[in-house]
Amino acid sequence: MIIDILSWILLTAGGALGIVGGIGIHSFHDFYSRLHAAGITDTLCAMLILSGLGLQAGWSIAAFKLALIFVFLFFTSPTASHALANAALHSGLKPRLSREDPAEQNHHD
Amino acid sequence: MKSFSFVVLLFLFWLFLSGHLEPLLLGLGVASVALTVFLSWRMNIIDHESYPLHLSLKFPGYFLYLFREIVKANIDVARRVLRWRGASVSPQMIEIPLLQESDLGAVIYANSITLTPGTVTISLSKDSLTVHALSKEAASELATNAMSKEISNRVFNQ
Numbered sequence: 001m002i003i004d005i006l007s008w009i010l011l012t013a014g015g016a017l018g019i020v021g022g023i024g025i026h027s028f029h030d031f032y033s034r035l036h037a038a039g040i041t042d043t044l045c046a047m048l049i050l051s052g053l054g055l056q057a058g059w060s061i062a063a064f065k066l067a068l069i070f071v072f073l074f075f076t077s078p079t080a081s082h083a084l085a086n087a088a089l090h091s092g093l094k095p096r097l098s099r100e101d102p103a104e105q106n107h108h109d
Numbered sequence: 110m111k112s113f114s115f116v117v118l119l120f121l122f123w124l125f126l127s128g129h130l131e132p133l134l135l136g137l138g139v140a141s142v143a144l145t146v147f148l149s150w151r152m153n154i155i156d157h158e159s160y161p162l163h164l165s166l167k168f169p170g171y172f173l174y175l176f177r178e179i180v181k182a183n184i185d186v187a188r189r190v191l192r193w194r195g196a197s198v199s200p201q202m203i204e205i206p207l208l209q210e211s212d213l214g215a216v217i218y219a220n221s222i223t224l225t226p227g228t229v230t231i232s233l234s235k236d237s238l239t240v241h242a243l244s245k246e247a248a249s250e251l252a253t254n255a256m257s258k259e260i261s262n263r264v265f266n267q
Contacts, residue, residue, distance in 0.1 A: 017187065024190035032229065033200050036186055036243040039226030044183035061128040068126075078223035085231045085241065095241055098199035 007055035014048030021045060030096040031088055035081055042077040046070070114162060115155060116146055158213055164264055171263040175221055178256070182225040186243060189227075201248040204237050208257050214265060218257055 017040055024037025050070050057063040123138040149155050157163070188196045209215045219230040222240060227247040232239045242248035 017183070020187045020190050024186070027190065028198065030200070032231075032241045033198060033243060035229050035241075036227050037190055039224075039229070040183055040186055040190075043179050043224060043226060047179075061125060064125050074224070075220070078220045081223050082219065082230055085229050089231050089239075095200060095202055097202055 003055050007052045010048045010052030010055065014045050014052060017041070017045035017048065031093060032085060032095045035085055039081065042073070042081070046073055046077075111155060111160065111162060112146065112150070115149075115160065116142060119145055161213060164213075167264050167266070171260065174259050174263060175224065178221075178225050182227045182247070185247070186226040189243060198243050199245050201242045201245060202231075202239065203242060203248050203252065204239050205251055205254065207233075207236050207238050208254060209260065211265075214260060217264065218260055221256055221260070222251065
């Protein structure tokens, strides 16, 4: 019972973070910023959902497999993000950066 | 020693993934482990970098630190996405020095930066990293090199 409640809290929090990440991907203005929003779904959202599912699975082989998925995500998601960002930079996509001085911004634009 | 632990780990991996103890499946497991070890021996890819066994005891402490950073960064980025209490984004591109001596350290550092939301390593050269950060705060925290120092301390004992 307590485990059920705990796992539902984890699953709901994970789902909510997934939605926040999705909102971020749509509302940010350039490619590189969107990568950061996608980072939320890659990390904490996935962790919460996997640990919620792990609590449901209990001490079993399924829980071990969930832990493995977690480990693989931990190594592959930053690699994928880096590959995307690096490819974007090399193909000449300039990030939209915020500037300190608005006067300078007008000058450059 | 290294190939022995490799065999044991691979076989345990097989065992936990299959969950069956019938002789046929165990035999198939032994065959796949033998094939994998043979192929990686022929390709000569089992070395300190691809199989950092000597560091495996030190990783849990670092993961604990990294996990805390990830949670903090997630909350920060989520606030900025939702514009919570006027939090906003101000994308920055900064170059930070790479203080790691080994290639493995550089990869751990670059991966950790990308893993924490709000900062993505865009490119990696011999002595510096180019990082895209979502906010000025995230950029200035990176500029302190705190994470690089944690890696040196916790993983490489320097």
